[in-house]
Amino acid sequence: MGKGDRALRASGVTVRFAGLTALEDIELSVRPGEILGLIGPNGAGKTTLTNVLTGFQRHAGTVAVDGQDVTGWSPQRLSRFGVRRTFQNVRLFAGMTVAQNLEAAALGVGLGRAAAHRSSLDLLERFDLTELAGVEATALPYGLERRLxxxxxLVGEPRYVVLDEPAAGLNEEESDELLTRLRAVPAESGCGLVVIEHDMRLIMRLCDRLHVIDHGRSLAAGAPADVRADPAVIEAYLGSEAAGETVTHHG
Structure with a gap:
């Protein structure tokens, strides 16, 4: 793991809760500009791994960011260093407008007031929210809440962002729109994305690579088409209809 190793990398990550193993010897990496899909059945350990990568969960093994060992760093320190996350439940700042939500987030990761304002304006435009800048954020429809x-x-051009079920609750049209916006993120900023998602229709078209975990262990990793055809993945997760891209798993 040299200083030139540009990736968000988990090595030998193991998490145990009261004797139960939630994750065992996980090896995972995502590079700048890459979109990695993290998939697996409910209870597989995806949320625990998300918490490890973003500083919310203590663990054995190491996490490194672009060659810097960040094991044990707090979520706040990691966020300022450029590793961010979203949550399954959108946690917008109540009583604040759309623009103020973005500016507050930018200030929170260490940007100065002028830089925070610039970052806010940029993201309002990139996510087609400019006309809603003055609207109270909690008054937005659900799909726009998730977009915000x-x-x-993404304020302040982070290195890596972990998105926890970004398409949850979206209809097909909203999911397609999300796909377009997420695809643009690495191209615009070089940011690496880790996307945890059950919507196979989205994940198969969005991601450069997939990493599958089941019962806390890595089951498969590779190109989406290869992972989808892997017999172990079909048995554990996708089911016999996995050949189609329209499979959506909620189990």
Whole structure:
């Protein structure tokens, strides 16, 4: 793990809760400009791994960011260093407008007031929220709330962002729109994305690579088409209809 190793990398990550193993010897990496899909059945350990990568969960093994060992760093320190996340439940700042939500997030990760304002304006435009800048954030429709939550994680050009089920609750049209916006993120900023998602229709078209975990262990990793055809993945997660891109798993 040299200083030139540009990736968000988990090595030998193991998490145990009261003797139960939630994650065992996980090896995972995502590079700048790459979109990695993290998939697996409910209870597989995806949220625990998300918490490890973003500083919310203590663990054995190491996490490194672009060659810097960040094991044990707090979520706040990691966020300022450029590793962010979204949550399944959008946690917008109540009583604040859309623009103020973005500016507050930017100030929170260490940007000065002028830089925070510039970052806010940029993300309002990139996520087609400019006309809603003055609207109270909690008054937004659900799909726009989720879009703002993602934009907020991108203030200040982070290195890596972990998106926890960004398409949850979206209809097909909203999911397609999200796909377009997420695809643009690495191209615009070089940011690496880790996307945890059950919407196979989205994940198969969005991601450069997939990493599958089941019962806390890595099951498969590789190109989406290869992972989808892997017999172990089909048995554990996707089911016999996995050949189609329209499979959506909620189990």
């Amino acid at each position: 939550g993602i934009a907020r994680a």
